[in-house]
Amino acid sequence: MTPAGRRAGNPDTRTEILEAARDEFGESGYRRATIRGIARRASVDPALIHHYFGTKDELFAASIALPFAPGDLMDGVFEGGRDGAGRRLARAFFTIWETEQARASLLGVLRTAISGDERATAAFREFLLEALRDHLAAHIDGDDARLRAVTVASHLVGMAITRYVVRLEPVASASIDDLVDLVAPRLQSYLDQA
Amino acid sequence: MTPAGRRAGNPDTRTEILEAARDEFGESGYRRATIRGIARRASVDPALIHHYFGTKDELFAASIALPFAPGDLMDGVFEGGRDGAGRRLARAFFTIWETEQARASLLGVLRTAISGDERATAAFREFLLEALRDHLAAHIDGDDARLRAVTVASHLVGMAITRYVVRLEPVASASIDDLVDLVAPRLQSYLDQA
Numbered sequence: 001m002t003p004a005g006r007r008a009g010n011p012d013t014r015t016e017i018l019e020a021a022r023d024e025f026g027e028s029g030y031r032r033a034t035i036r037g038i039a040r041r042a043s044v045d046p047a048l049i050h051h052y053f054g055t056k057d058e059l060f061a062a063s064i065a066l067p068f069a070p071g072d073l074m075d076g077v078f079e080g081g082r083d084g085a086g087r088r089l090a091r092a093f094f095t096i097w098e099t100e101q102a103r104a105s106l107l108g109v110l111r112t113a114i115s116g117d118e119r120a121t122a123a124f125r126e127f128l129l130e131a132l133r134d135h136l137a138a139h140i141d142g143d144d145a146r147l148r149a150v151t152v153a154s155h156l157v158g159m160a161i162t163r164y165v166v167r168l169e170p171v172a173s174a175s176i177d178d179l180v181d182l183v184a185p186r187l188q189s190y191l192d193q194a
Numbered sequence: 195m196t197p198a199g200r201r202a203g204n205p206d207t208r209t210e211i212l213e214a215a216r217d218e219f220g221e222s223g224y225r226r227a228t229i230r231g232i233a234r235r236a237s238v239d240p241a242l243i244h245h246y247f248g249t250k251d252e253l254f255a256a257s258i259a260l261p262f263a264p265g266d267l268m269d270g271v272f273e274g275g276r277d278g279a280g281r282r283l284a285r286a287f288f289t290i291w292e293t294e295q296a297r298a299s300l301l302g303v304l305r306t307a308i309s310g311d312e313r314a315t316a317a318f319r320e321f322l323l324e325a326l327r328d329h330l331a332a333h334i335d336g337d338d339a340r341l342r343a344v345t346v347a348s349h350l351v352g353m354a355i356t357r358y359v360v361r362l363e364p365v366a367s368a369s370i371d372d373l374v375d376l377v378a379p380r381l382q383s384y385l386d387q388a
Binding site: 031032114147148151182 | 225226309327345353364368384
């Protein structure tokens with residue numbers, strides 16, 4: 001039963017469910033998150049979530065559609081050419097993580113991928129494959145462009161874990177400027193094959 | 195009830211329990227791992243595990259005593275001075291992860307830390323603090339030695355997640371030599387403040 005006044009096809013309802021799913025996956029991780037809990041957050045009936053998105057797996061897959069388009073992001077990073085792209089990438093990465101909604105979403109993705117759940121890991125791998133590696137590798141020269149792209153992504157993911165998940169000092173409370181200054185030259189050297 | 199022929203104080207039994215715990219935490223993560231499951235793996239009674247190690251939390255803390263001493267590891271990495279330490283550190287890191295027992299242990303630590311469980315995250319933070327950051331920072335000059343040490347650790351942790359957890363290609367099946375060649379110069383530049 002849907003709450004009164006909401007049409008089943010209302011796009012706002014879909015959006016609200018996805019936002020609730022991101023919050024729930026982010027706070028609880030994939031395993032502990034429940035359709036019931038997500039329904040409660042979104043003030044809808046669990047049956048409506050199943051109707052829109054199917055299983056918890058499918059809802060998760062829909063929910064990791066992040067609040068930015070990775071292709072557009074990479075186009076922005078490389079708009080001024082490869083010079084300075086390491087710095088722009090580092091700044092874009094940390095800026096996204098500093099945004100509350102994006103951070104909740106990304107934490108959910110990360111926790112899920114690392115939980116040992118094979119389907120969720122596959123979802124994360126597909127996301128990383130499509131969203132980051134290939135967009136990034138397109139801007140790197142050489143036979144090992146994909147290896148370098150994944151290494152850049154790995155470094156950034158490691159920084160996110162240290163700062164936002166484990167909260168290890170002094171990275172946890174460093175300024176974004178300091179982190180960008182530190183990381184950017186190494187990202188750039190991966191991009192340049194130096 | 196302990197199996198016949200085993201003394202309660204037998205150090206082998208403790209070792210077997212810790213090995214079983216590492217396996218169980220590594221495969222199932224902290225949340226899903228149970229004392230009962232660990233007892234089954236170690237062929238002991240669950241009560242014996244409680245007797246030796248206390249709670250699941252305490253058993254976890256004992257189990258993340260890794261199969262190497264981080265201080266000794268860092269001493270080895272820096273034995274020949276800081277020149278080439280980036281390469282030695284990268285090789286030591288991947289070599290440990292390629293060892294089956296160490297990988298099971300480290301995966302358990304990583305999954306647990308990222309699960310969102312605050313106590314487990316704290317345990318991981320303490321481990322990283324004591325085991326890696328401070329040992330590493332001791333070999334780096336400058337006011338930002340700790341920041342650089344954590345950044346080096348972050349890069350390596352990110353590589354481990356990509357290769358061993360998410361198994362993202364081409365990092366997942368790259369040779370250790372290729373990964374060391376790629377990562378070592380960037381680790382070195384963090385160590386050198388270049």
